[in-house]
Amino acid sequence: MPLPNLGNAHLGQPLQKMIEEKSALSTKKPAMGFEQISCPICGADRAELHVQAPDRFHPQSGASYQIQRCMHCSMIYLNPRPREENSSQFYEHADYLPFTSLTASRSFAARIYEFLRRANLRWKRKVITEFLQRTDGQRPTGNGQMTIGNLLDIGCGTGEFLLEMKNAGWQVEGLERNERAANWAREHHRITISAGSVEQLAASTRQYDLITMWHVLEHLYHPGQALEILASRLRDHGWLLIAVPNIDGIDARVYKSNWVALDSPRHVNHFSLETLGRLANQHGLTLHWWRQLPLDAFFNTLMSEKLAAQRRRGKFYLWPLRLLRAFGVACASYLGGSHTPFSYAAYGASVVCFFEKNKRS
Numbered sequence: 001m002p003l004p005n006l007g008n009a010h011l012g013q014p015l016q017k018m019i020e021e022k023s024a025l026s027t028k029k030p031a032m033g034f035e036q037i038s039c040p041i042c043g044a045d046r047a048e049l050h051v052q053a054p055d056r057f058h059p060q061s062g063a064s065y066q067i068q069r070c071m072h073c074s075m076i077y078l079n080p081r082p083r084e085e086n087s088s089q090f091y092e093h094a095d096y097l098p099f100t101s102l103t104a105s106r107s108f109a110a111r112i113y114e115f116l117r118r119a120n121l122r123w124k125r126k127v128i129t130e131f132l133q134r135t136d137g138q139r140p141t142g143n144g145q146m147t148i149g150n151l152l153d154i155g156c157g158t159g160e161f162l163l164e165m166k167n168a169g170w171q172v173e174g175l176e177r178n179e180r181a182a183n184w185a186r187e188h189h190r191i192t193i194s195a196g197s198v199e200q201l202a203a204s205t206r207q208y209d210l211i212t213m214w215h216v217l218e219h220l221y222h223p224g225q226a227l228e229i230l231a232s233r234l235r236d237h238g239w240l241l242i243a244v245p246n247i248d249g250i251d252a253r254v255y256k257s258n259w260v261a262l263d264s265p266r267h268v269n270h271f272s273l274e275t276l277g278r279l280a281n282q283h284g285l286t287l288h289w290w291r292q293l294p295l296d297a298f299f300n301t302l303m304s305e306k307l308a309a310q311r312r313r314g315k316f317y318l319w320p321l322r323l324l325r326a327f328g329v330a331c332a333s334y335l336g337g338s339h340t341p342f343s344y345a346a347y348g349a350s351v352v353c354f355f356e357k358n359k360r361s
């Protein structure tokens with residue numbers, strides 16, 4: 001099915017017309033199968049164009065998507081977006097990387113992704129350990145020992161992170177929307193995995209010490225509702241970990257429409273530390289601590305260079321320069337997202353946030 005072109009119409013038109021169109025973005029009629037939405041955080045419906053992005057799986061199709069910035073609260077989101085019932089068709093591309101365990105893909109990108117994913121898994125476990133060691137010592141109930149309890153991973157894909165945590169002593173469970181990935185994980189890792197979406201947890205009475213959501217919230221059509229449900233599944237003193245690509249990151253700023261983590265139209269929400277913290281706050285969660293996933297910077301910049309080259313039908317001999325630039329931007333992004341004595345700003349490629357459930361008054 002051809003992808004709809006959602007409007008390059010303003011290009012090459014007089015400035016005045018452009019400005020009029022820009023401010024009227026939210027009243028444009030969306031294409032078939034798409035819906036116009038208001039801001040997922042504040043509900044305002046005045047938004048301006050942030051960037052116009054291609055589908056990275058079809059970079060030369062000419063299809064592009066509008067990513068808008070709320071003029072009231074600065075939240076950045078895909079608008080218009082595919083109606084939820086139509087969204088699965090955009091995940092059907094063979095190179096959709098979270099599920100490459102399911103395929104025998106040996107493409108260059110798949111190999112890089114595999115390598116980074118393994119290193120990332122160790123980092124994910126380390127970041128959780130570091131956080132729990134810090135906080136448990138500070139709690140009145142803490143005895144200096146890190147709590148290892150039960151963990152639920154939302155959107156666990158083929159279960160590699162759960163396996164890593166299981167090996168570290170956690171009792172693990174997963175939730176995964178993709179039936180095939182869930183089956184694969186159950187068979188290969190012997191882990192309890194439910195197939196389904198966050199909404200079904202509303203009916204559950206299970207409680208968890210830690211719920212993790214790695215690069216999932218940016219895909220969810222009702223992110224606020226999801227946070228509300230997850231907060232209700234946390235034990236007192238439980239933690240919710242949310243990792244998302246950072247729209248405020250240095251790599252996002254440099255690559256603009258080629259930034260691979262825009263991933264239109266699969267990513268419908270584009271958070272910064274600030275907007276994520278605000279949304280979580282509305283749903284009974286308080287930000288406690290944050291870090292980044294450093295390898296995301298290297299993954300993002302490489303894949304963004306690849307996308308830029310594909311869109312421009314770039315010459316192969318420019319690749320050494322592209323790699324050099326990717327490395328430079330990744331390093332800048334990594335520094336921008338690090339806690340240093342000089343900076344505490346979140347300009348890394350991703351943010352990993354630990355939220356605490358607010359005490360009931």
Ligand SMILES: [Zn+2]
Pocket residue numbers: 039040041042043044070071072073074075
């Ligand atoms: Zn808003």
